[in-house]
Every structure is written in structure tokens, then in C-alpha cells.
Amino acid sequence: MSKKTVDATIPTIPLTARFQRWFGRNLIRVYMVLAFTYLFIPVAYTFAFSFNDSGKSNLIWKGFTLDNWKNPCGAPEVCTALANSIKIGLLATIFSTILGTMIAFAIGRHKFKGRSTSNLLIFLPMATPEIVLGASLLSLFLVFKINPGFWPTVIAHVMFCISFVVVTVKARIASLDPRLEQAAMDLYANEFQTFRRVTLPLVAPGIAGAALLAFSLSFDDFIITNFNSGTVTTFPKFVYTAAARGIPAQANVIGSGMFFLALAIVIAGQFVNRRKAR
Amino acid sequence: MGKIRTPYLLLLPGFLFLFTFFILPIVNLAQTSTQTPIAGGDTGQYEQTLRFANYLDAxxxxxxxxxRSFLYALIATVLALMISYPLAYAIAFKSGKYKNFLLVLVVAPFFTSFLLRTVAWKQILGEEGFVVPTLRTIGIISESTTLTSTAFAVVMGMTYNFLPFMTLPLYASIDRIDPRTLEASGDLYANAFTTFRKVTLPLSMPGVVAGTLLTFIPAAGDYVNAAILGSPNTKMIGNVIESRYFKIVDYPTAAALSFTLMAAILILVTLYIRKAGTEELV
Incomplete structure (x- = not known):
């Protein structure tokens, strides 16, 4: 805004000086555009090559086609892997959200002995490198003669998602205005009613956010999954194995599809929030 | 009576789970790390002999x-901080009504599988990509120089993959800064640089600490970037642990390495938090 008025009032400044001035003022915006470009280059590349008429190895641009999008399951195993990832993701999300929300309420709402130890136990899995989490869990499964596979992977995912759920829900609980619950109590709601009618609806967006986070963490996890999944293929595992001999374009279709789907969910969520706020 | 028990009842299922599938495995890992192969046994059969020299050997x-792991992780963390700080600052203070939209854009690349994006980098930086021929034509790199299978590619990939982990906590703490404190600093004749050094940076320290930890920890244990973008000369400790487990079936060494990695990270993190002086993390 201010830039325009400056330009209009001092038209005699030479172009280079004007550019320098503009640049100085917008340096941080230029920087922002560059940072976003860096973030989106591989996303754009993945999207572009989902239209590649590539045949087996999707390395060189060979021509535009919609076939990959029409038949995303065309490459062997791509959709089995995707289905596994979704199943594991959903199960891990449900369990970790329930367990994590309970812990968040305990830590966020109650004062009790061992609270700081509890906080530490939640922090530790996040401070442990994934490879250690994955490797140690696999060792345990091997000791108990449990074969790595579908359920061990679900367990592994629940384990590393819990902490993230707790942190997210706890933040939401901390930002609640305690007067709202006091008001409910003043209006003769008992503890359970207050919780169900006031506290829970207010914390719900935090829980939903935590569930989305858990799902995306689980869906995108490779390291821990690679240790505990045995012969079960998930989508990231499929990509990793296929990377050596060339990833089929269908994987790009699924990656791009997930991108747009998630973006749509986020934008719809914002829209709903804004309408509610009105 | 019931009130005292409530928090413990709420904690019980989750903590039971974490105890069984996080604490117990770590304890078991410690136990595995001092085992030695059974004499005359098959590959993958080990017995407990409390051989602590395993750690030294490993x-x-x-x-x-x-x-290499710690060096790469350090460089990637510093680079990510340098890229993320201005980005988070711009989103918090310079983006007006587009704030939420830009925040979504920071997270958005996450939704395309990170392995797909890493492989995409491999192809972009590879011989068939557009970057290498362009740089060669301009003469920035020589005909024989490649970008993939180098330390550069590994560090670049790590910086890229952990960037949102840096940006989000930074944004969260920069966004909380009251712009009036910055104005006040300017009113007191501090120039832009002094304002940044004396006001903005100290106030955003919790974000800097959280962001650097969230980047450094996974980066130090990462092996995917090194496996896809690197060469045998850029192998990190994660690659060694992975191959000890799956290819060589040498569990004790893998366990000893995992433990050493975890201990090293915990020590570094503790020192760092002490030095940076933030207790807000937990």
C-alpha cells in the first residue's frame, strides 16, 4: 500500500534506485517466495510426472497422458500398499487419539503426584530417534516370537503417535477459559454434564487436529514401519523399494491425489470454522 | 476419593501401552546390546554374556x-533455521489476511509422501533432471561433477524434509510476540538489527529451541535421505543400524549402536536445553 503512494509522489527517482527501494522493503517477501518454491519443487515434480506416459520407469519425460490418473491401480501392488497404509493409519489414529486424549485430560486438568514424570514419559518417545524406536520394538517382538506384520505395525504407530496427540490436545485444554466450566457448574450442571456439554465440545477441534496429525504421521512413516511390518507393504515402503528400479507413475498419482485431498480437507475445515465463528 | 483417582485412571491405559511398547523395548534393547553369538549357533542366535566391549567395538x-550423522544433522539444522526463521517471521508479521493460507502451504508438502518427494529430488538433481545440465551450461559445475550421491544432496534432502518441523514451532512463538514491543524498541532508537537481536530473537527463543530439536533429533537418526540421495561415502549411523538388523542380522551391534545414538542425542539435547535456558518444552 505505502509503496504505491511513494511511487506516485516521487516519480523522478531512477528505475534502479526504485527497484532497490522496493527490494529493500520486500526483501522478506522475496525470501518467502523463494522458500515456498524450495518447498514445492518436488511436489510439482511429482505432480507433473504423474502425467508422464512413462511405461515402466518414470525417469524421463516421454509425453503427456491421463492414463495413470484413469487407472491409479495399474501398477502391481500400488493399491495393496495404499490400502494397507490407510488401514494401519485409521487403526493407529483411533487408538492413539483415545489413549492420548485421556492422558492429555489427566495432565492438563488434574494436579497429581507424578505429573512431571508423566510429562517426561510423553516427551521421551518424541526425543528418541525413529530408528531406535523401530529397532527396539522389533527386538521385543522377536523375543516374544511375534512375527513382524500388520498388527505389530499398528502397535508401533500407536506408540509413536500417542505423544503427538497428548501435546496437541493438551495445548487446546490449556487454552480453555475455565470460567466457561464454572458457569456451567453455576447453572447446576453436574460434573458429567459439564464435561459433555461444555468441555468436550470446546476441546473437540483439538482432538480432531490431533487425529489428523496422527493419521498423517502414521500414513507417511517409513523408518519404524520398515522395522516392524515384515512382508506387509505400506505406501512409503512401496516407494522405497520401487525407488531402486524406478517408481511407477501411479505412485505419483496417489501422492498427488493425497496432496489435493488433504488440502481440500484443510480448506473445508477452515471454511466450517469461519462459518461457525459468524 | 474418586477425584484423587481420576487422573490415574485416565493415565493407566495409555501409560500401560507406552510402558509395554516403548519402555520395555528400550530395556530389552539394552539387554541385547551386550549379547554375543552362541558358539556353533545359527546366524541370528545370541546369548547374554554381558559383553560391554560391544559398545566400544561398535x-x-x-x-x-x-x-557424519551429527555433522550432517547439525548443518541441516542450521540451514533449516536460516530458511525457516525469515519465513516464519514473514508469515507471522507480513502476511495479513493470508496468514492461515500460508501456514497451510508450509504443511502442504507433507501430504505428498516424503519418500516420493525425496525420490523426486533424486531425479531433479540427477543426470536426467534439468538442474545439472543447466548448471553445466552456465559453467557453475564442471562436466564431471554430479549432484546426486553426494554429501550435498543428502544434507539438502534432510534440510528439505525437516523444514516444516522447524517452521511451525518458530511461527508459533514469533506469532505470540506483541508487535508493540518491536515498535517500542524502534521508538527507543534501536535500529532494525538491534531490535531483532535484543527483542525479537530472545522472545522467539522457545520456538528456536523446539524447532532445532525437532529437526536435529530425526535428522541425526535418519537413513532414508542418505540411502536415496547419497552414496556409500555418505552413509550415516542410521544406515549402519538398518543394515546390521536386516542384512547382517547382527542384533547386538545394532542395539549397541542404537543405544549409543540415543545416549549421544539425549546428552546433546540436555546440554543444549540448559544452555538455551528454556523449560517450556515438556
Whole structure:
């Protein structure tokens, strides 16, 4: 805004000086555009090559086609892997959200002995490198003669998602205005009613956010999954194995599809929030 | 009576789970790390002999990879901080009504599988990509120089993959800064640089600490970037642990390495938090 008025009032400044001035003022915006470009280059590349008429190895641009999008399951195993990832993701999300929300309420709402130890136990899995989490869990499964596979992977995912759920829900609980619950109590709601009618609806967006986070963490996890999944293929595992001999374009279709789907969910969520706020 | 028990009842299922599938495995890992192969046994059969020298052997044999892991992770963390700080600052203070939209854009690349994006980098930087021929034509790199299978590619990939982990906590703490404190600093004749050094940076310290930890920890244990973008000369400790487990079936060494990695990270993190002086993390 201010830039325009400056330009209009001092038209005699030479172009280079004007550019320098503009640049100085917008340096941080230029920087922002560059940072976003860096973030989106591989996303754009993945999207572009989902239209590649590539045949087996999707390395060189060979021509535009919609076939990959029409038949995303065309490459062997791509959709089995995707289905596994979704199943594991959903199960891990449900369990970790329930367990994590309970812990968040305990830590966020109650004062009790061992609270700081509890906080530490939640922090530790996040401070442990994934490879250690994955490797140690696999060792345990091997000791108990449990074969790595579908359920061990679900367990592994629940384990590393819990902490993230707790942190997210706890933040939401901390930002609640305690007067709202006091008001409910003043209006003769008992503890359970207050919780169900006031506290829970207010914390719900935090829980939903935590569930989305858990799902995306689980869906995108490779390291821990690679240790505990045995012969079960998930989508990231499929990509990793296929990377050596060339990833089929269908994987790009699924990656791009997930991108747009998630973006749509986020934008719809914002829209709903804004309408509610009105 | 019931009130005292409530928090414990709420904690019980989750903590039971974490105890069984996080604490117990770590304890078991410690136990595995001092085992030795059974004499005359098959590959993958080990017995407990409390051989603590496993740690020394494992470390000495792989100190190069250890050093590399921490060096790469450090460089990637510093680069990510340098890219993310202005980005988070711009989103918090300069983006007006597009704030939420830009925040979504920071997270958005996450939704395309990170492995797909890493492989995309491999192809972008590879011989068939557009970057290498362009740089060669301009003469920035020589005809024989490649970008993939180098330390550069690994560090670049790590910086890229952990960037949102840096940006989000930074944004969260920069966004909380009251712009009036910055104005006040300017009113008191501080120039832009002094304002940044004396006001903005100290106030955003919790974000800097959280962001650097969230980047450094996974980066130090990462092996995917090194596996896809690197070469045998850029192997990190994660690659060694992975191959000990799956290819060589040498569980004790893998366990000793995992433990050393975890201990090293915990020590570094503790020192760092002490030095940075933030207790807000937990």
C-alpha cells in the first residue's frame, strides 16, 4: 500500500534506485517466495510426472497422458500398499487419539503426584530417534516370537503417535477459559454434564487436529514401519523399494491425489470454522 | 476419593501401552546390546554374556558414520533455521489476511509422501533432471561433477524434509510476540538489527529451541535421505543400524549402536536445553 503512494509522489527517482527501494522493503517477501518454491519443487515434480506416459520407469519425460490418473491401480501392488497404509493409519489414529486424549485430560486438568514424570514419559518417545524406536520394538517382538506384520505395525504407530496427540490436545485444554466450566457448574450442571456439554465440545477441534496429525504421521512413516511390518507393504515402503528400479507413475498419482485431498480437507475445515465463528 | 483417582485412571491405559511398547523395548534393547553369538549357533542366535566391549567395538568400527550423522544433522539444522526463521517471521508479521493460507502451504508438502518427494529430488538433481545440465551450461559445475550421491544432496534432502518441523514451532512463538514491543524498541532508537537481536530473537527463543530439536533429533537418526540421495561415502549411523538388523542380522551391534545414538542425542539435547535456558518444552 505505502509503496504505491511513494511511487506516485516521487516519480523522478531512477528505475534502479526504485527497484532497490522496493527490494529493500520486500526483501522478506522475496525470501518467502523463494522458500515456498524450495518447498514445492518436488511436489510439482511429482505432480507433473504423474502425467508422464512413462511405461515402466518414470525417469524421463516421454509425453503427456491421463492414463495413470484413469487407472491409479495399474501398477502391481500400488493399491495393496495404499490400502494397507490407510488401514494401519485409521487403526493407529483411533487408538492413539483415545489413549492420548485421556492422558492429555489427566495432565492438563488434574494436579497429581507424578505429573512431571508423566510429562517426561510423553516427551521421551518424541526425543528418541525413529530408528531406535523401530529397532527396539522389533527386538521385543522377536523375543516374544511375534512375527513382524500388520498388527505389530499398528502397535508401533500407536506408540509413536500417542505423544503427538497428548501435546496437541493438551495445548487446546490449556487454552480453555475455565470460567466457561464454572458457569456451567453455576447453572447446576453436574460434573458429567459439564464435561459433555461444555468441555468436550470446546476441546473437540483439538482432538480432531490431533487425529489428523496422527493419521498423517502414521500414513507417511517409513523408518519404524520398515522395522516392524515384515512382508506387509505400506505406501512409503512401496516407494522405497520401487525407488531402486524406478517408481511407477501411479505412485505419483496417489501422492498427488493425497496432496489435493488433504488440502481440500484443510480448506473445508477452515471454511466450517469461519462459518461457525459468524 | 474418586477425584484423587481420576487422573490415574485416565493415565493407566495409555501409560500401560507406552510402558509395554516403548519402555520395555528400550530395556530389552539394552539387554541385547551386550549379547554375543552362541558358539556353533545359527546366524541370528545370541546369548547374554554381558559383553560391554560391544559398545566400544561398535563405536570404533563406525565412528566415521557417527561423526557424519551429527555433522550432517547439525548443518541441516542450521540451514533449516536460516530458511525457516525469515519465513516464519514473514508469515507471522507480513502476511495479513493470508496468514492461515500460508501456514497451510508450509504443511502442504507433507501430504505428498516424503519418500516420493525425496525420490523426486533424486531425479531433479540427477543426470536426467534439468538442474545439472543447466548448471553445466552456465559453467557453475564442471562436466564431471554430479549432484546426486553426494554429501550435498543428502544434507539438502534432510534440510528439505525437516523444514516444516522447524517452521511451525518458530511461527508459533514469533506469532505470540506483541508487535508493540518491536515498535517500542524502534521508538527507543534501536535500529532494525538491534531490535531483532535484543527483542525479537530472545522472545522467539522457545520456538528456536523446539524447532532445532525437532529437526536435529530425526535428522541425526535418519537413513532414508542418505540411502536415496547419497552414496556409500555418505552413509550415516542410521544406515549402519538398518543394515546390521536386516542384512547382517547382527542384533547386538545394532542395539549397541542404537543405544549409543540415543545416549549421544539425549546428552546433546540436555546440554543444549540448559544452555538455551528454556523449560517450556515438556
Amino acid at each position: 563405536f570404533l568400527e563406525n565412528r566415521e558414520q557417527f561423526g
